[in-house]
Amino acid sequence: MAISKTLADELEKRRKVALEGGGAKKAEDRHAKGRMTARERLDALFSAGSFQEFGMHAQHKTRHFGMENKSIPTDAVIAGTGFIDGRPVAAFSQDFGVAGGSLGEIHAKKICHALDSAGKAGMPVIGFNDSGGARIQEGVGALSAYGQVFYRNVQLSGVVPQISVIAGPCAGGAAYSPALTDFLIMTRENAQMFICGPEVIRAVTGQVTTMEEIGSAQAHASVSGNIHFIAENDTHAVEIVHRLLSFLPSNNMSDPPHRIEAELSVEDDPALDDILPEDPKLPYDCRKVIERLADDGDFMEVAADFAANIVVGFGRIGGVVVGFVSNQPTVKAGTLDIDASDKGARFVRFCNVFNIPIVTLVDVPGFLPGVNEERRGIIRHGAKMLFAYASATVPKITLIMRKAYGGAYLAMCSQDMGADRVLAWPTAEIAVMGAEGAVNILYRKELANAEDRTAKAKELADEYRAEFASPYLSAGMLFVSDVIQPRETKGAIALSLRALLSKRETRPPKKHGNIPL
Structure with missing residues (x-):
């Protein structure tokens, strides 16, 4: 009709x-x-x-x-x-x-x-x-x-x-x-x-x-x-x-929109060799590292203005969509505080539920010390990072660039927290605490008796780094998968991502974990 x-x-x-x-x-x-x-x-x-x-x-x-x-x-x-x-x-x-x-x-x-x-x-x-x-x-x-x-x-x-x-x-x-x-x-x-x-x-x-x-x-x-x-x-x-x-899957049962080519390029990037300043105490912008690792330098930072001592966002490495999590040495020396822990944990959990591999770049001297942080609950908030990484089942690759001290080393996805690959640069320092702090605790007598306390402290700190914080020590104990030159980083991560795309990991049946909120 x-x-x-x-x-x-x-x-x-x-x-x-x-x-x-x-x-x-x-x-x-x-x-x-x-x-x-x-x-x-x-x-x-x-x-x-x-x-x-x-x-x-x-x-x-x-x-x-x-x-x-x-x-x-x-x-x-x-x-x-x-x-x-x-x-x-x-x-x-x-x-x-x-x-x-x-x-x-x-x-x-x-x-x-x-x-x-x-x-x-x-x-x-x-x-x-x-x-x-x-x-x-x-x-x-x-x-x-x-x-x-x-x-x-x-x-x-x-x-x-x-x-x-x-x-x-x-x-x-x-x-x-x-x-x-x-x-x-x-x-x-x-x-x-x-x-x-x-x-x-x-x-x-x-x-x-x-x-x-x-x-x-x-x-x-x-x-x-x-x-x-x-x-x-x-x-x-x-x-x-x-x-x-453009970086996200349509749902939790789909893969992200990877752009994987048949042939994977693993060429070295010499520019990465000059990223870190010679003085290990000087800061540098971690975004420069991320942009060298991301295909075509295409990095979409998330929450850039909040908790700037940690940088998170999306990019691709070798065509594989990844979530980047990195300490930012230019802000609060890259320490983890309450806000950074919340920001990092939330982003890691998002990546996990939507099948996005996580690449973690580490240069962390520890959790931010201070009365205010302690009273506001840095223990509870810092535990969110541990919980987020440990519960994530997506491919997790960690690169230790410089400092990785104490509990913050674990919170930035060490092997013990479930990292599938842990790579380290020769400049990496992996230890319970920084060399200067350790020297003050371990070598009090030597420092007290030294004519030139400053020179002695530097000498002992160098010895501590070589003996107790060397990346080769951790590699020898299999806490680090490999020590690589910075120029080799993108190729190493790209190869690991390609190998881990088929990763499957099951966990004990439960409704959900009880994250410390």
């Missing part, structure tokens, strides 16, 4: 209402501020013509107080699936131009549908958060709706990658959904994320603060560590999503 003109016109009319959202005026206002509309974000995200929307005709006509019979096109959120570089991806985009993007029962059902679809089909899910929060008029129903979203975020954790883009306000309970996802991207302007705003904080505690101080992208990237990337605008945020997905 042919569709009558009346029915066809009705369909087009309804589609027009949904596509217009908050109307042309609100779209113009957003453009004037350099922001995209909810639909424009999805158009930029997906390959042209590939987005398939569901729930377009959801127009919740609520009977709740103050909104009787008010029509809310699409119920203020657009959801569906599309393709990015040929891969299916689910997404939702909250529409601030419609009822402030507020979340109600139908709004949440659409988000839950997107999350459910992602789980069933094994595809990543991207969420654009731009909402005034819970729809107050719907009362506890709106709170229940948030709970349904949170529950699905948790169920999908470790099943498919979840990426959140904070592109507008994300306040109160709404902030917990992005916090439950794997990666958060936040636009520098026009976006805020907080539980209690400045006015509430002042009213309850008397403390005076600003949105810049507690809810801005910079605050979350550098202080709280709640977000992983700052985007300059919506377009940049979409670019970050695309690049991030």
Whole structure:
């Protein structure tokens, strides 16, 4: 039976209402501020013509107080699936131009549908958060709706990658959904994320603060560590999503998008021989090492502004996608503190659940000493690194470049913590503690009797390094697989990765381990 003109016109009319959202005026206002509309974000995200929307005709006509019979096109959120570089991806985009993007029962059902679809089909899910929060008029129903979203975020954790883009306000309970996802991207302007705003904080505690101080992208990237990337605008945020997905598998049953060629190049890189300064006390930027190891120098750093004494991110070595974890000697001498431990452990666990091999670069003098660190729980937080590495079953390759002392040596994935290969440069020092500290403990009498205490301390420290911290000592005890020249590093790691791609490791049956949180 042919569709009558009346029915066809009705369909087009309804589609027009949904596509217009908050109307042309609100779209113009957003453009004037350099922001995209909810639909424009999805158009930029997906390959042209590939987005398939569901729930377009959801127009919740609520009977709740103050909104009787008010029509809310699409119920203020657009959801569906599309393709990015040929891969299916689910997404939702909250529409601030419609009822402030507020979340109600139908709004949440659409988000839950997107999350459910992602789980069933094994595809990543991207969420654009731009909402005034819970729809107050719907009362506890709106709170229940948030709970349904949170529950699905948790169920999908470790099943498919979840990426959140904070592109507008994300306040109160709404902030917990992005916090439950794997990666958060936040636009520098026009976006805020907080539980209690400045006015509430002042009213309850008397403390005076600003949105810049507690809810801005910079605050979350550098202080709280709640977000992983700052985007300059919506377009940049979409670019970050695309690049991030280029390193990630679609789900936990798939391999990452390796680019493995039939022939593996294992050529030496002489530039690595000159990376380390001659003085072992001088710092250097570990990113220079990572960029020499990563194919074409392509390294995507994650959470660059938070806990900068540890560097984490994605790259490829010999075409194999890897997660890099490295101490950063230019910040706090590369020591592990509370924030660095949290950052490193979280990244290692992400790599493990999504089958991404881990390459760990070690130059760590120890855990950061201090009363504040001890009182805030460095033991508990440092244990997260131990737990994360020990529980990871993906290929793990460790390179010791310089210092590897004490418990921090273990926390940076020693062989005892499950490393499949441990390589060391001739400059490596592997010991219970640094030479200077050991000398002060072991050779007190010799130092006390020396005419030139400084010269004697240096002599004893050199002897300690040679006898007790040499990489050859550890290699002789099979704690180190091989001692190699820096120039040989990329080839050695590439060969190890290729050999370990078929690694299978089973663990005792259990629900999950109890990580020290």
